[in-house]
Each structure stands twice: as C-alpha cells, then as structure tokens.
Amino acid sequence: MIKLKLAILGVGLIGGSFGLAMKAKLGSEIYITGSTRTKESSECAEKMGAVDKSYTDNISAVKDADIIYLSTPVLQMVPIVRQILPHLKKGTIITDAGSTKQYIANKLHAILPQDIYYVSAHPMAGREKSGVSAATKELFKNRCYVIIKDREMPVPEKVMEKVRTLIALTEANITELDLVQHDRCASIISHVPHITASALVWLLNRNYEDIEACIKLAGGGFKDTTRVASSNADMWSDICLSNSVEIINNLQTLQDIINDVITAIDSKDREKLYDYFSLAKKTRDRIIKESKNIYEIE
Template sequence: MVKIRLAILGVGLIGGSFGLAVKDKLGEKIYITGATRTEESRKSAEKMKAVDKCYLSNIEAAKDADIIYLSTPVLQMVPIIKQILPYLKQGAIITDAGSTKQYIANALHKLLPKSIYYVPAHPMAGREKNGVVAASKDLFKNKCYVLIRDKTMLTPEPAMQKIRGLIELTGANIMELDLARHDRCASLISHIPHITAAALVGLLNRNYGDIDDCIKLAGGGFKDTTRIASSNADMWADICLSNATAIINNLQILQEILGEVTAAIESKDREKLHAYFVNAKETRDHILQETQNIYEIE
C-alpha cells in the first residue's frame, strides 16, 4: 500500500488540527511529518499524534512529502518555500492555511517550477488559544474552508482535487473563491473584527484612571466581544501587512460609521441612533438565519 506523505510546516493550532483530522480518517494510509520551532512543541505534536514524526527542520519534514501544508504566519510562508524548494520532489503539491491569498500566490507564481503545484486554501476556523496543545480533530467541522480557483493560476485539476479530498476529511464545508474576492471577504468577515477587538482592549488600556473599576464591571459582553483579541500576534501582524489594501479600505469605512454614530450622539438624534442599532440587529439576525444550516458561526 502506497501511503500519502503529508508534511505540515507549522504544527500549531491549525496545522495540528489538520493533522489530527486527516489521520483520524485515513489512519495508516497516510504518513504525516511536521516541523515546529521549539523542542517542546515538537514533543507535544508527536505525543498528541498530530503527526507521526516531527522535526525542528522544515527541510527534514518536507523532503519526501507528496503534499506540503503551510500553517505558519503568512509572511513566513514564502521564505519557507524558498528554503525547502530544492528538496521537493517533482509533482509535490503545496497548500496553505494563510488568511491572505493574493500576496502568497503572487510570490509563488514567480518562484515555483512547473513541476511543483500550489493550491491556495483558507480554513475559516480558529480559537483564541495557540499552539498544538490547543489543536482538535473537530476544529474545522461545519466551518467554511475556502478553496481558491483563479484564472491567473495554472494549477492542474488533479492537484486541486487531491487537496479538496483532504479538506473534505476534516468535515469542513468547502466553498470556492478567486484570489481577490477571498482577500476582500476575509478582510470584512475576519480581519477587521480582529483589529476591532484588539482596539476595544486598547481603549480599556487608555482609560488608566478607571481601569480597576472597569475590570470589575467586565462581564459576558466584554468577554464575548474581545475574545479574538487573544489570538496569535505574529499571525495577525502578518495578515495586516499582506492584505493591506482591503484592510485599510474597510477600516476607513468603519471610521466613517463610527463618525456617524458620534455625530448622532452629539446632536442627540435618537431616531438615527435607534435606526443604527435596529439595522445592525436585523442584518446580523438575517446572516445567522441564512447560514445556520451551512456553516457553524462562532
């Protein structure tokens, strides 16, 4: 029996969860190698059986792989590909879990030979906890997992289908987008909310005189609204820089919305304020109703 050889570079929350999910379904039909930055993470990845063998070297993990799964912060991905590229076998497929796609695709389009294929993808799943110890085989279950098809890419269909087949094993709901649309949508539905959650925590930090009393008042609303501010800082700094155009554009629109709310409060325009909250409630309720049977929204 010929085993699939999968290499996960960056065996953290996402990479570890992917390894656990596909190993749970394929068992001995797949052999998974991994790479981590620390000895502690390496030992944890093997102990949890997120991988069969883990290394502190990307090259050692990737050199015999049929499929390479990148799950590091976005700005680390291209340097890693440059590092491992001389050691990859012909026909190897690279996929990734990066939250921004155009940046990586542009770089790899220039970098990869015709015998190495790239299939961009993005699981819309995560937790505020980091590292492989937070990984779960069910992390992607019922979540959206975006598979990128784009006319600018020349990825063969068999390579696309191999990656789709692995993603299906995670229990995720797969949708297809092109590069530009993905980055615009991810900015709106994921990147801006994370930036805003961090800003709310920053607002608390800047009210130094009241911070002790504010903390005592903090309840479920504050906890729920700012939960994602506990996410990995390296990952989110890279996302901001690699999807700058879409993020800046949407931050400017958000500033306009907050400016309108500020003006309504200053002018004591209750009608406008009431409409603001009604529209938000109706829109959110509609979104949840439309998606409840498609994606599990957190």
C-alpha cells in the same frame, strides 16, 4: 501500506488540528511529518498524534512528501517555500492555511516550477488559544474552508480534487472563491473584526484610573466581543501587512460609520441611533439564519 505522505510546516493550532483530522480519518494510510520552532512543540505534536514525526527544521520534514501544508504566519510562507523547493520531488502539491491569498500567490507564481503545484486555501477557523496544545481534530468541522481558484496559475483538476478530497476529511464546508474576492471578504468578516476587538481592549487599557472598576463589570458582552483579541500576535501582524489595501479601505469605512454614530449621539438624534442599531440587528439576524448549518459564526 502508507498511501500518502503529508508534511505540515508550522504544527500549531491550525496545522496540528489538520494533522489530527487527517489521522482520525486515514489512520495508517497517511504518514505525517511536521516542523515546529521548538523541540518542546515537536514532542507535544508527536505525543498528541498530530504528526508521526516532527522536526525543528523544514527540510527534514518535507523529505519525500506528496503534499506540503503551510500553516505558519503568512509572511513566513514564501521564504519557507524558497528554502524547501530544491528538496521537493516532482508533482509535489503545496497548499496553505494563510488568511490572505493574493500576496502569497503573487510571490509563489514567480518561483514555482511547472512540476510543483500550489493550491491556495484558507480555513475560516481558529481559537483564542494558540500552539499545537490547543489543536483539536474538530476545529474545522462545519466551518467554512475556502479553496481558491487561481486564474493566473491554474493547476490540473486532478490536483485540485486531491486537495479538495483531503480537506473534506476535516468535515469543513468547502467553498471556492477567486483571490481578489477572498481577500476583500476576509478583510470584512475576519481581519477588521480582529483589529476592532483589539482596539476595544486598548480602550479599556487606556482608562487607567477606572481599569479595575471596568474589569469588575466585564461580563459576557465584553468577553464575547473581544475574545479574538487573544489570538496570535505574529499571525495577525502578518495578516495586516499582507492584506493592507483591503484592511485599510474597510477600516476607513468603519471609521466613517463610527463618526456617524458620534454625530448622532452628539446631536441627540435618537431616530438615527435607533436606525443604526435596528439595521445592525436585522442584518446580523439574517446572516445567522442563512448561515445555519453552513458555518459557525464566531
């Protein structure tokens, strides 16, 4: 007997991995529908077992769903909710995997009726590959999965617990933050590093005369540092626009730090350079030690 109907809108890397994790733990106790942009992706999602049935339209996917899992780029989420809202049954729970939370929450507060619930969440997981073909049931394992407690639009505890229980099946490490703190911290830990990784690739690309020689020297350090620059461009464009204030603030701070390093190099100040690298090493080593077995550092 099917106990739960889950609809995943945007069955790509994240949505596909969530579906695979649910199927691995619940089997026939859950029926999963999904939506993708192309017929090829729909066929792939079904063949992999990430969903039981996939569609190329959202309305077909959400019919009779108990829980909606949004895993599209951030700026697509609110228009999708507007589209599917007339087709949802009372008591439906909407959750998401968006990397920015305040923007989505503000928009959904204005349109959701009292009998449709939204639980904001964010899995701190990903790969440099995108699309459902890159999905894996273990993507979230030992990773941090944030559930947001929204004071402006609280939901009943039983609703929170239902989402919490579902997410726990992924074997992620669940933590709870408020909206503002999440967006601020995600900017530092995830968003700015992705922008910086892409900037390093742009730096390589701008050295046209030496690019072939540079590529020959591109070993593990360069590949590790820039790995996330291979991430989905649609997703990261939306993240930048939907968390712009925090990202700009932290990019400006990063710019100040780089300027300090430039000044130290230009003035041959070895002591300042040593302190720069030494403090960075101590801080990262401490983070790695404290985060061991809590989440995987990318």
